[in-house]
Amino acid sequence: MMNQKTTEQTLLSIKNLSTYFHTPEGVIRAVEGVNFDILKGACLGVLGESGCGKSVTALSIMQLIPSPPGEISSGSIQFAGKDLLRFSSRQMRSIRGKEISMIFQEPMTSLNPVYTVGNQIGETYRIHEGLDARQAKEKSIEMLSLVGIPSPQKRVDEYPHQLSGGMRQRVMIAMAIGCQPKLLIADEPTTALDVTIQAQILDLMAGLQEEMGMSIMMITHDLGVIAEISDKVVVMYAGQVVEQSSIDELFKHPLHPYSRGLLNSIPKLGDKFVRGKQPLREISGQVPDLINLPSGCLFASRCPKVEKKCLENVPQLIEIAPGHDVRCWLAG
Amino acid sequence: MASKMTDDPMLQVEGLKMHFPIIKGVVRRQVGSVFAVDGVNFHINKGETLGLVGESGCGKTTVGRCLIGLYRSTAGSIIFEGREVINQSRKKMVTLRRRMQMIFQDPYSSLNPRMRVRDIIGEVLKVHGLVEPKNKTQRIAELLDQVGLKSDFAARYPHEFSGGQRQRIGIARALAMEPRILVADEPVSALDVSVQAQVINLLERLKQDLNLSMLMISHDLSVVEHVADRIAVMYLGKIVETGSDRDLYNNPHHPYTHALLEAIPQPRAGGRARRQSRKLLGGDVPSPIDPPRGCYFHPRCPRVEDQCKRDNPPMVEVSPGHVVSCFFPGKK
Numbered sequence: 001m002m003n004q005k006t007t008e009q010t011l012l013s014i015k016n017l018s019t020y021f022h023t024p025e026g027v028i029r030a031v032e033g034v035n036f037d038i039l040k041g042a043c044l045g046v047l048g049e050s051g052c053g054k055s056v057t058a059l060s061i062m063q064l065i066p067s068p069p070g071e072i073s074s075g076s077i078q079f080a081g082k083d084l085l086r087f088s089s090r091q092m093r094s095i096r097g098k099e100i101s102m103i104f105q106e107p108m109t110s111l112n113p114v115y116t117v118g119n120q121i122g123e124t125y126r127i128h129e130g131l132d133a134r135q136a137k138e139k140s141i142e143m144l145s146l147v148g149i150p151s152p153q154k155r156v157d158e159y160p161h162q163l164s165g166g167m168r169q170r171v172m173i174a175m176a177i178g179c180q181p182k183l184l185i186a187d188e189p190t191t192a193l194d195v196t197i198q199a200q201i202l203d204l205m206a207g208l209q210e211e212m213g214m215s216i217m218m219i220t221h222d223l224g225v226i227a228e229i230s231d232k233v234v235v236m237y238a239g240q241v242v243e244q245s246s247i248d249e250l251f252k253h254p255l256h257p258y259s260r261g262l263l264n265s266i267p268k269l270g271d272k273f274v275r276g277k278q279p280l281r282e283i284s285g286q287v288p289d290l291i292n293l294p295s296g297c298l299f300a301s302r303c304p305k306v307e308k309k310c311l312e313n314v315p316q317l318i319e320i321a322p323g324h325d326v327r328c329w330l331a332g
Numbered sequence: 333m334a335s336k337m338t339d340d341p342m343l344q345v346e347g348l349k350m351h352f353p354i355i356k357g358v359v360r361r362q363v364g365s366v367f368a369v370d371g372v373n374f375h376i377n378k379g380e381t382l383g384l385v386g387e388s389g390c391g392k393t394t395v396g397r398c399l400i401g402l403y404r405s406t407a408g409s410i411i412f413e414g415r416e417v418i419n420q421s422r423k424k425m426v427t428l429r430r431r432m433q434m435i436f437q438d439p440y441s442s443l444n445p446r447m448r449v450r451d452i453i454g455e456v457l458k459v460h461g462l463v464e465p466k467n468k469t470q471r472i473a474e475l476l477d478q479v480g481l482k483s484d485f486a487a488r489y490p491h492e493f494s495g496g497q498r499q500r501i502g503i504a505r506a507l508a509m510e511p512r513i514l515v516a517d518e519p520v521s522a523l524d525v526s527v528q529a530q531v532i533n534l535l536e537r538l539k540q541d542l543n544l545s546m547l548m549i550s551h552d553l554s555v556v557e558h559v560a561d562r563i564a565v566m567y568l569g570k571i572v573e574t575g576s577d578r579d580l581y582n583n584p585h586h587p588y589t590h591a592l593l594e595a596i597p598q599p600r601a602g603g604r605a606r607r608q609s610r611k612l613l614g615g616d617v618p619s620p621i622d623p624p625r626g627c628y629f630h631p632r633c634p635r636v637e638d639q640c641k642r643d644n645p646p647m648v649e650v651s652p653g654h655v656v657s658c659f660f661p662g663k664k
Binding site for chain 1: 388496527532536537551555557577591594595596597598600602610613
């Protein structure tokens with residue numbers, strides 16, 4: 001199962017991943033032919049709006065796609081040289097929470113309200129490292145203080161409802177990094193939080209990434225969050241990767257019209273005083289229906305530069321500049 | 333607050349308080365209060381947009397709801413077009429509300445799913461007797477056109493629309509009343525990034541065309557700064573700083589405004605370096621049930637001195653129209 005092409009530095013390599021959902025209305029092509037790599041110790045940002053397939057990609061890696069109706073219909077997910085898609089569900093259980101962990105957007109709904117936080121953090125240790133209850137609690141207290149929760153000895157016996165939103169997200173992170181995973185998948189981890197708390201959580205994650213040499217896959221729709229934490233970025237639209245580059249390159253030279261549209265459509269602090277007040281540049285129209293995808297480029301109906309070619313043929317993701325891939329007929 | 337801007341206030345709010353009782357036990361005794369809004373002053377001039385910004389739980393939504401009379405305020409006065417609004421009889425409120433309309437945050441829960449668009453808007457026209465029945469269809473078509481929807485959408489139900497389109501319907505419903513002032517409570521935060529710009533631009537255009545005043549309530553300082561002429565920053569039920577958009581951005585005097593500006597992740601290249609260099613605001617927002625003594629911000633404030641823990645800071649006018657509630661305004 002070893003893949004020759006997997007280099008030393010690559011931790012996760014997704015090749016041609018497609019995940020479909022079979023519904024009475026038709027097949028939803030949530031993820032279609034997605035390719036990307038995550039390097040060891042690096043942070044990859046996955047940027048996209050709701051329905052673009054970013055969360056489904058993450059759930060595919062974890063193999064948490066509900067089946068039926070969901071199905072990973074093709075592709076491979078190489079993690080540390082092994083194809084996760086060939087793993088049995090038992091093998092996958094030994095990976096989840098130990099090698100790959102995930103944190104979710106809504107810390108209140110992802111924590112169990114009837115168990116103490118200590119119990120929930122300790123579960124990872126009891127399952128993956130065979131610790132007994134007392135040892136697991138000791139470890140939990142250690143983790144709580146690592147993620148910056150004040151008086152962890154007291155907090156460890158509290159229930160999720162007794163904590164603030166920021167603290168709950170810290171507990172989620174403590175749970176996720178307990179076994180020092182190689183990869184942390186964070187699905188909109190700060191979206192439900194206030195900006196001052198968001199800043200604390202981003203710092204915490206970046207700090208842990210450095211200290212533990214962990215890789216992060218940061219899923220978000222927030223361009224600011226992506227800019228502050230990731231090294232590389234993948235832009236997704238309607239289930240496909242449309243652009244892929246280093247983070248600074250994306251902000252300096254966005255090539256796909258969708259990426260450009262996103263960057264231009266959000267108000268930026270202070271811009272008004274530099275350039276004078278101008279209306280925001282909108283992306284017209286809406287995301288296409290994933291059941292009835294148009295032929296040709298999926299962004300064509302909203303693209304300001306659309307040509308005949310775009311409506312007829314599907315563009316491929318091609319490397320335009322070193323390390324900068326774009327799926328657009330008109331790029332370059 | 334002597335400044336040239338108070339010449340023509342459309343809306344003048346003084347000492348507004350909204351305390352929600354906490355009732356417990358079989359005898360339904362009041363055991364405490366949530367000090368959601370605790371003495372707020374501001375005004376909005378004709379044709380002006382005031383941005384009200386703050387983190388969750390700071391009371392900004394409650395202020396909006398007090399304005400349009402959805403809550404019976406505990407104390408204070410709200411003078412709208414020269415008349416007192418607070419705690420008027422139902423009958424009087426009906427006429428007052430016509431001139432003051434609200435746009436809600438969640439376009440999914442603020443439209444009745446069992447009513448067609450023409451009934452959602454038509455109900456407003458009928459209840460207030462705004463048009464002759466024979467002209468109703470015409471007027472609904474006009475309103476839909478004004479918010480950029482096709483007139484044949486009138487026969488559809490809310491579930492047939494996307495989030496952005498629903499928000500447009502909510503705006504059309506508000507406009508049906510021919511209001512003088514719009515209270516927009518997080519009008520874009522439930523929408524996708526690429527759709528937010530459409531709705532922000534629409535609100536801006538309508539405000540211009542109809543010469544409306546607006547209160548824009550949001551947690552997103554980038555959005556507020558883009559649309560607002562003046563900005564008020566709220567923290568734990570109080571306004572801590574008010575000033576022109578430019579004053580607040582270039583010359584913030586309250587440490588909380590400072591921290592908010594610092595904490596907002598910027599969608600620009602070099603984000604990692606920016607994150608690493610910024611000073612973080614520690615801690616969480618205290619509970620509005622038991623606010624701290626003295627300045628409410630002192631437990632998190634980097635400038636805190638003994639006086640802040642004892643006394644309530646006064647409102648200080650640091651320059652015309654720029655008011656700060658801090659003992660040590662501007663000091664970095």
